[in-house]
Amino acid sequence: MESIVHLRAAVALIGRFPALAGADLDVDHGEIVLLRGPNGAGKTTLLRVCAGLVSVSSGTAMVLGEDLVRNRAAVRRRVGMLGHATFLYEDLTVTENIDFWARAAGATVRDGRAALDRLGVASRLWSLPVSALSAGQRRRVSFASMLCRRPELWLLDEPHAGLDSDGRDVIDDLMREAASVGATVLFASHELDRAGGVAHRSVTISGGVTVPDAESFDSVGIADLADEVAP
Amino acid sequence: MIRDAMLVAAKDLRLERRSKIGLAQVMPFAVLVLLLFAFALDPDRNILRQATPGLFWVTVLFSAVLTLQRSFGVEAEDGIPDALRLSGMAPAGIYLGKVAALVVQLLALEVVLAIGVAVLYDTRFIGIPLLIGVSITATLGIAAAGAVYGALAARLRSRDTLLPLLLLPLLAPVLISATRGFEVSLERETVSGWPWAALLGIFALVYLTLGSVLFRPLLEDA
Numbered sequence: 001m002e003s004i005v006h007l008r009a010a011v012a013l014i015g016r017f018p019a020l021a022g023a024d025l026d027v028d029h030g031e032i033v034l035l036r037g038p039n040g041a042g043k044t045t046l047l048r049v050c051a052g053l054v055s056v057s058s059g060t061a062m063v064l065g066e067d068l069v070r071n072r073a074a075v076r077r078r079v080g081m082l083g084h085a086t087f088l089y090e091d092l093t094v095t096e097n098i099d100f101w102a103r104a105a106g107a108t109v110r111d112g113r114a115a116l117d118r119l120g121v122a123s124r125l126w127s128l129p130v131s132a133l134s135a136g137q138r139r140r141v142s143f144a145s146m147l148c149r150r151p152e153l154w155l156l157d158e159p160h161a162g163l164d165s166d167g168r169d170v171i172d173d174l175m176r177e178a179a180s181v182g183a184t185v186l187f188a189s190h191e192l193d194r195a196g197g198v199a200h201r202s203v204t205i206s207g208g209v210t211v212p213d214a215e216s217f218d219s220v221g222i223a224d225l226a227d228e229v230a231p
Numbered sequence: 232m233i234r235d236a237m238l239v240a241a242k243d244l245r246l247e248r249r250s251k252i253g254l255a256q257v258m259p260f261a262v263l264v265l266l267l268f269a270f271a272l273d274p275d276r277n278i279l280r281q282a283t284p285g286l287f288w289v290t291v292l293f294s295a296v297l298t299l300q301r302s303f304g305v306e307a308e309d310g311i312p313d314a315l316r317l318s319g320m321a322p323a324g325i326y327l328g329k330v331a332a333l334v335v336q337l338l339a340l341e342v343v344l345a346i347g348v349a350v351l352y353d354t355r356f357i358g359i360p361l362l363i364g365v366s367i368t369a370t371l372g373i374a375a376a377g378a379v380y381g382a383l384a385a386r387l388r389s390r391d392t393l394l395p396l397l398l399l400p401l402l403a404p405v406l407i408s409a410t411r412g413f414e415v416s417l418e419r420e421t422v423s424g425w426p427w428a429a430l431l432g433i434f435a436l437v438y439l440t441l442g443s444v445l446f447r448p449l450l451e452d453a
Contacts, residue, residue: 053313077319085310091250092242100242104235104318129249 002065004029004153004184005050007210009059012049019045021208022059027186032179034199035188042208043188044083047155050186051081064152077105080151082159086142090131094121094141097130098148105149115144120170135162143171154178156187160194172198232324239320239328243302244335252301253336261294261340262347269351276353283354284413287344288369288406291337295373296395298336302329303381304390312386316450326378326446330439333374341366358416361424365412368431372405375438382449404434 005027012020019042027033035043048054050063052072061068066075088097094116102112116126119140130138139162146154154175160168175185175198189195196202204211247253268286272279279286306312315325348354356362380398384390408427415424 051313051317053316073316076317079317081313081317083310083313085313087310087314089242089246089305089311090308091246091305093249096242096245096249100238101314101318103238104320106319 003027003062004031004064005186006062007046007049007060010049010056010061011058012045012054013057014045014054018208019054020049020056023205023208023210025203025210027184029184030179030182032175032185032198032200033187034192034195034202035186035205036190036192036195036202037188037205041205043205044157045208046205046210047081047083047157047186047188050075050153051079051155052076053081075153077149078151079153079155080146080149081155081157082143082146083157084161086130086138087145088130088138088142091129093129094126094133097141098145101145102148107148107150111148111150112144115148116141118147118170118174119144120166136164136167139163140167140170143174147174152183154183154185154187156185158189159187160189160191168194232321232327235320235324236327236331239325240331240335243329243332246305247332247336250301253298253340257294257297257301257336258340258343260297261290261344264290264293265344265347265351279352280354283348283352284410284417285406286352287348287413288409290344291341291370291409292373292399292402292406294340295333295337295377296398298333298340299377299381299398300391300394302333302378303385306382307385307390312450322447322450323443325450326382326442327439329378329381330371330374330442333378334370337370337374338366341370354417356417358424361412361416361428364425364428365409365416365431368428368435369405369409369412371435372431372438373402375435375442376401376405379438379442379445379449382446405431408434 003026005025007023007025009022009024010020011018011022023042023046025046035046037043045054049056049061049068052068052075055072056069063075064078068075092100098112098116099109102109121137121140121144125133125137130141133141159171163171172194175187179185187195265286269279272282306315345356349356377398380394380401384394384397387393408430412424412427412431415427
């Protein structure tokens, strides 16, 4: 079966700096893959490359069957990305934000409301402007706006950041559910104890280059991974 | 594309309704500028009346810059450029939606300013159809060109100071044409004023076309 993500010697430049310096990666349909590595290793850039937001200067980059070197915009509508930013308009209410992004992606308002429910965003918050929400609540709303798009490939950058324990459990459940119904999840996290419980395998990225899977998650204990990233 | 444009326009107008920046800041600013012109030229009321068309459109341009800064400032916040790219909306649709929302806001401002010049400058509006024609085409031109440069400046740190520098010289033809159109209208020579409206229409059309094409690379580089 064709990989959902297939990178070979992929190079991506941020300005003149090679944030990805020849990354190789294969992610199959229905997999949940954890990207790990120190700060500045290139995890976020790799996720942005897969979303078609950063151009690939050389190498091969196929995502969901689309050649990102030729047309990186082609894949965008089919992926969902959660980054450090919330992707929300501060002055609009929760529902106004969700309705806008749902309809922009071709989903319905009902899909948006269902996603808010699924993320556990209390209905009493729906009419509040996003600026009045806590960081954790914003994160949930942001996740809901991604969820209602029903993406085929989830690209999550530190998805547990800023969330309480319940919120983290919801995110983990959603990732598992997504994979069980055929979506693919690629996520970066430093919270290896939690992430290790969700991911099928991990890929290490360091200095913009990926380390082969065999040397990472499957053959290394979670405690060892946690030690690696501890300050 | 039309669906995307309507979605973006509705969102922008909703943002304005929620934040009230236009109502609480841009409109008072515009009225204040009219008032300052009145203070400066009041000793000779005749000059004030004669200068009304120019003063009106200069005030509209200054206010348009503020409106544009707000309109594109919100699109530069908290990952919104990425979200717009990922949304799959047609860039031309986003552009036309931004333009439509700007046109609505600027036309509302112009109605308030028209009342302002009638009260403060003792101006009497006579050629109403021409006034409306000139206002709509000039506003469309300002919004169409402004949205291109607003998107261009939005990604720069110095956007607040750069936008007026980029935009105001470019809008000089709009200022001249709209002012002449208004002058003709106020002097009851409404028939000969339509070429100015037509010129403004051409300007708007050129920028609407240009913006629809250019907005994709502008969005990519944001």
